Amino acid sequence: MKDLESLSASQAARALARRDIKATDLLLACLDRIGQRESLVKAWSSLGKESALARAKELDKGAIKGILHGLPIGVKDLFDTYDLPTSYGSPIYANHHPAADAVSVALMRQAGGIILGKTVSTEFATFKPPVTVNPHNLKYTPGGSSSGSAAAVADFMVPLATGSQTAGSIIRPASYCGVVGFKPSFGKVMLAGVKSLSPSLDTLGCFGRSVGDVALGVAAMSNDLALAEIAELHNKPRIGICKTNDWSFASKETAGALALARFSAEAIAKGVVQDIALPTACAELTLIQTRIMNFEMARALIFERMQFGKKLSAQLFQQLSEGAQIPYEQYQKDLQGAHQARSSLAQLFDNEIDLLIAPSAPGEAPPAKDGTGNPVFCRGWTLSGLPCINLNISSGPNGLPVGVQLIAGPGKDRFLLSVARAFAQALPDPVLRDQA
Amino acid sequence: MKDLESLSASQAARALARRDIKATDLLLACLDRIGQRESLVKAWSSLGKESALARAKELDKGAIKGILHGLPIGVKDLFDTYDLPTSYGSPIYANHHPAADAVSVALMRQAGGIILGKTVSTEFATFKPPVTVNPHNLKYTPGGSSSGSAAAVADFMVPLATGSQTAGSIIRPASYCGVVGFKPSFGKVMLAGVKSLSPSLDTLGCFGRSVGDVALGVAAMSNDLALAEIAELHNKPRIGICKTNDWSFASKETAGALALARFSAEAIAKGVVQDIALPTACAELTLIQTRIMNFEMARALIFERMQFGKKLSAQLFQQLSEGAQIPYEQYQKDLQGAHQARSSLAQLFDNEIDLLIAPSAPGEAPPAKDGTGNPVFCRGWTLSGLPCINLNISSGPNGLPVGVQLIAGPGKDRFLLSVARAFAQALPDPVLRDQA
Numbered sequence: 001m002k003d004l005e006s007l008s009a010s011q012a013a014r015a016l017a018r019r020d021i022k023a024t025d026l027l028l029a030c031l032d033r034i035g036q037r038e039s040l041v042k043a044w045s046s047l048g049k050e051s052a053l054a055r056a057k058e059l060d061k062g063a064i065k066g067i068l069h070g071l072p073i074g075v076k077d078l079f080d081t082y083d084l085p086t087s088y089g090s091p092i093y094a095n096h097h098p099a100a101d102a103v104s105v106a107l108m109r110q111a112g113g114i115i116l117g118k119t120v121s122t123e124f125a126t127f128k129p130p131v132t133v134n135p136h137n138l139k140y141t142p143g144g145s146s147s148g149s150a151a152a153v154a155d156f157m158v159p160l161a162t163g164s165q166t167a168g169s170i171i172r173p174a175s176y177c178g179v180v181g182f183k184p185s186f187g188k189v190m191l192a193g194v195k196s197l198s199p200s201l202d203t204l205g206c207f208g209r210s211v212g213d214v215a216l217g218v219a220a221m222s223n224d225l226a227l228a229e230i231a232e233l234h235n236k237p238r239i240g241i242c243k244t245n246d247w248s249f250a251s252k253e254t255a256g257a258l259a260l261a262r263f264s265a266e267a268i269a270k271g272v273v274q275d276i277a278l279p280t281a282c283a284e285l286t287l288i289q290t291r292i293m294n295f296e297m298a299r300a301l302i303f304e305r306m307q308f309g310k311k312l313s314a315q316l317f318q319q320l321s322e323g324a325q326i327p328y329e330q331y332q333k334d335l336q337g338a339h340q341a342r343s344s345l346a347q348l349f350d351n352e353i354d355l356l357i358a359p360s361a362p363g364e365a366p367p368a369k370d371g372t373g374n375p376v377f378c379r380g381w382t383l384s385g386l387p388c389i390n391l392n393i394s395s396g397p398n399g400l401p402v403g404v405q406l407i408a409g410p411g412k413d414r415f416l417l418s419v420a421r422a423f424a425q426a427l428p429d430p431v432l433r434d435q436a
Numbered sequence: 437m438k439d440l441e442s443l444s445a446s447q448a449a450r451a452l453a454r455r456d457i458k459a460t461d462l463l464l465a466c467l468d469r470i471g472q473r474e475s476l477v478k479a480w481s482s483l484g485k486e487s488a489l490a491r492a493k494e495l496d497k498g499a500i501k502g503i504l505h506g507l508p509i510g511v512k513d514l515f516d517t518y519d520l521p522t523s524y525g526s527p528i529y530a531n532h533h534p535a536a537d538a539v540s541v542a543l544m545r546q547a548g549g550i551i552l553g554k555t556v557s558t559e560f561a562t563f564k565p566p567v568t569v570n571p572h573n574l575k576y577t578p579g580g581s582s583s584g585s586a587a588a589v590a591d592f593m594v595p596l597a598t599g600s601q602t603a604g605s606i607i608r609p610a611s612y613c614g615v616v617g618f619k620p621s622f623g624k625v626m627l628a629g630v631k632s633l634s635p636s637l638d639t640l641g642c643f644g645r646s647v648g649d650v651a652l653g654v655a656a657m658s659n660d661l662a663l664a665e666i667a668e669l670h671n672k673p674r675i676g677i678c679k680t681n682d683w684s685f686a687s688k689e690t691a692g693a694l695a696l697a698r699f700s701a702e703a704i705a706k707g708v709v710q711d712i713a714l715p716t717a718c719a720e721l722t723l724i725q726t727r728i729m730n731f732e733m734a735r736a737l738i739f740e741r742m743q744f745g746k747k748l749s750a751q752l753f754q755q756l757s758e759g760a761q762i763p764y765e766q767y768q769k770d771l772q773g774a775h776q777a778r779s780s781l782a783q784l785f786d787n788e789i790d791l792l793i794a795p796s797a798p799g800e801a802p803p804a805k806d807g808t809g810n811p812v813f814c815r816g817w818t819l820s821g822l823p824c825i826n827l828n829i830s831s832g833p834n835g836l837p838v839g840v841q842l843i844a845g846p847g848k849d850r851f852l853l854s855v856a857r858a859f860a861q862a863l864p865d866p867v868l869r870d871q872a
Contacts (some may be wrong), residue, residue: 082739099532103735191634192736200623301548306542306545332847411768
C-alpha cells in the first residue's frame with residue numbers, strides 16, 4: 001500500500017469504510033507530512049491536532065458514520081468552525097471564535113469527516129497575496145483565495161479541503177496547484193456560516209486529487225449523498241471548446257492546454273468537438289460579474305469598513321470604496337444582465353451542447369510576489385451559476401501545472417462528475433489519468 | 437406637537453432632519469413608553485439604553501448622517517448585533533455576543549439609525565409561542581416570528597423595527613398587531629448576519645406605522661436610498677383580489693377585510709377590480725413552500741441539532757427530524773415547482789394586473805396560549821419572492837386588527853410603496869388613512 005497521506009480521498013474513504021486502514025493512522029500520516037512541509041508551504045492558519053486525534057480514535061471504535069468516515073479535512077478559514085479560530089483572512093478577526101459551525105462544515109462532520117484545521121484564505125477571500133506558496137515551486141503563488149486548501153491538497157497534507165468561489169477562488173488555485181477543484185451549481189451548498197462577500201456569486205465547493213474526491217466532498221457538504229456515486233457515461237456528450245471573450249489573456253500554455261483537452265474531448269464525444277462562442281447576451285459577462293461583486297462586497301463588508309477601516313488592506317479598502325460608488329440602478333441593470341446571460345447559456349446547453357471546456361486561468365501560476373493571479377477566466381462562469389470542475393492537463397514554461405475547466409448546464413452537477421471522470425480517463429498521460 | 441413616541445418613523449425622521457426635535461428627546465420618550473408597558477407586552481429581549489443614549493447625543497451634535505438620522509430602532513433578535521446579545525430566540529445562544537453586525541443593521545446605523553434594543557423572536561423564527569403578547573389585548577398573540585418587533589411598533593415603544601419572513605413572519609404579525617409590515621422582494625435586503633433558516637425563502641423587511649416608515653426602513657437596510665422617496669401614483673393600476681387556494685382557512689373577518697379592501701382598490705383603480713385566481717402552476721404553492729422550508733431548515737440548523745438537540749423545543753426538533761427525511765429528489769422537484777410558479781406569476785403581472793390584494797392571515801390574532809397563528813396565507817407569497825405590504829383595514833369579533841396584503845410584480849418594490857400609500861389614502865376610516 002502507498003503511503004497513507006498519498007491516498008486520494010475516495011481511495012482512503014473506501015479503505016476506511018472497509019476498516020482496511022485506521023482513521024488514526026491516516027491522520028498521523030497527514031500530520032507527519034504537515035510537520036515536514038508546513039514551514040515551507042504555509043497552507044494552514046490553524047490546526048486542531050488534539051481534537052482531530054480524539055475524533056479519529058472515536059471513529060475507529062464506532063460504527064461507520066457516513067461517506068467521509070475518518071477522512072481528515074482542511075476547511076478554508078472563511079468557513080466558521082465552533083472549535084477552531086476563524087479569521088476570514090483578516091486581522092480584524094484574529095481572535096474570533098464562532099459560536100457555531102458553518103452548515104457545510106457541520107454536514108461534513110455528520111458524514112464522519114475529521115476537521116483537521118483551517119487553511120489560509122486571502123483577506124476576506126479577495127486579492128491580497130497570502131503567506132501560502134505553491135508546493136510545486138515555493139517562489140510561485142498557489143492562487144487564491146482558497147490558497148491554503150489548494151496547496152494542502154496538492155502537497156498531500158490532506159486529501160480533501162473546502163473552498164469558496166466569488167470570482168475565481170476554486171478553479172484558479174486548483175489549476176495553479178494541479179489538483180481537482182469543483183465549484184458546484186450556485187446554491188448547491190448552503191452558504192450559512194461562511195463569511196458573505198457577494199451573495200449573488202458566493203459558491204462553496206472543494207478540492208481533491210480526483211473527480212471522486214470532489215464528488216465525495218460536495219455530496220457531504222450539500223447532504224446530497226447520491227452525488228458521491230458517479231454514474232458511468234453512457235451516451236456520447238456534445239462537447240464544445242469555448243475560448244470565452246477573454247481569450248486575449250490566454251498564454252501559450254493555456255492555449256496548449258485547451259488544444260490537448262480537445263483530444264480527450266474527441267475521445268469521449270466519439271467524434272467532432274465544436275468551437276463554441278459565448279451567446280451575445282454574455283458579451284459583458286466578466287464586466288458584469290466584476291461590478292456585481294464590487295457593489296455587493298461594499299455592502300457585505302460595511303461593518304468592517306465602518307468599524308475597522310484601518311485594519312483593511314489599502315487594496316481592499318480601495319475596492320470597497322469603489323464598490324460603494326456604483327449606483328443602485330447600475331446594480332439592478334447588472335442583475336438583469338446576469339439573468340439574461342444565464343438564460344442564454346441555459347438555451348445553449350439545451351440546444352447545442354452538453355459540456356463546455358474553457359481555460360481555468362491565463363497560464364501557470366505567477367510569482368508569489370505578483371499576487372494570486374488573474375481570475376478573468378472564472379468570473380463569468382461564477383456569474384453563470386453553472387457547475388465547473390478543474391482538471392490538471394499540462395504544464396507551463398516553469399514546470400507548473402496548467403488546468404482546464406469543464407462546465408455543464410444548469411443543475412447538471414451529477415452529469416459533470418460523470419463526464420469529468422470519463423475525460424480524465426481519456427487523458428494521454430497515465431499519471432494525469434489518476435484524476436479520474 | 438404629539439407625544440414624541442407616537443410620531444411615525446417618517447414624521448420623526450423629517451422633524452429630526454430639520455432639527456425640530458432632538459434624537460435624545462425622542463429616545464427618552466420611547467424609553468418612557470417602554471418603561472410603562474414592557475412588563476405587560478414583553479416585546480424586548482435586550483435593551484441597549486446607555487449606548488443608545490450616547491449615540492443619540494452624538495447624532496444631536498453632529499451632521500445629519502442619513503435617512504434614519506436619530507430614529508430609535510428595534511432589531512429582531514434573529515439579526516446579529518456587535519454590541520447587544522443575540523439569542524435567535526433559543527436558549528442555545530443565551531449568552532451569544534456576535535463579532536459583527538448583520539449587514540442590514542450596519543447599514544441602518546450608517547444611515548443614522550439608533551439600535552435601541554433587540555426584539556423578541558420565536559425560537560429560530562419558528563412556531564414556539566414567545567413571551568410577547570398583543571398590545572391591543574394581552575391575552576392574544578402578536579403573531580410570530582417577528583413577535584417583539586410588531587408588538588413594539590404597535591405599542592409606540594419604537595417607530596421602526598426589523599423583521600424577517602420565511603413563512604409568514606412579517607405580514608402575519610403586522611396584521612395581528614395592526615401595523616404596516618413590508619416584506620420586500622426576495623434578495624432586496626442582504627441576509628448576511630441574520631440566522632439562516634431557509635435560504636430559498638428567508639427575506640428581510642420591517643415594521644412601521646405608515647407606508648413611509650417601512651419605505652425608510654427598507655431603503656436603509658438595502659442601501660437603495662431612493663426607495664425612501666415614494667412617488668405619487670399617476671396611472672390607474674390594474675388591481676385583482678386574490679383569495680388564493682387557501683380560502684377555506686379565511687374567517688368571516690378576513691372575508692370582510694377583503695371586501696372592504698375592494699372599495700379602496702376601486703377608488704384608486706378608478707374602475708373595476710377583478711377577482712383573480714392563482715395560475716395553475718401555483719396550485720401547490722403552499723405545500724411546496726412548507727416542504728422547501730422544512731428541508732432547508734433541517735440542514736440550516738444541523739449544528740444545533742447535532743450539538744444541542746436537547747435545547748431545542750420538542751416541536752422544532754420534530755419539525756427538523758421530519759425535514760431531514762425529505763428526499764433530495766423531492767427538494768429538487770420542489771425547487772423546480774417554485775421556479776415554474778414564479779414564472780407564471782411574473783406572466784400574470786406582465787399581462788393582466790399590477791397589484792394583487794390577498795388575506796394577510798386567517799383572521800384576527802388567536803389567543804396567546806394557542807400559538808402564533810397560522811402563516812398559511814403568507815407561505816405562497818414568500819415562496820413567490822414578490823414584494824408584499826400589510827395594511828390594517830378592519831377588526832375582528834374581539835376588536836383586534838385585521839389586515840390585508842398588497843402584492844406587486846417581480847422587483848416592483850417602488851411601485852408597491854406608491855400604490856400602498858394611495859390605497860391607504862383611499863380607506864374610508866380617517867384613522868386608518870394615517871397609514872399612508
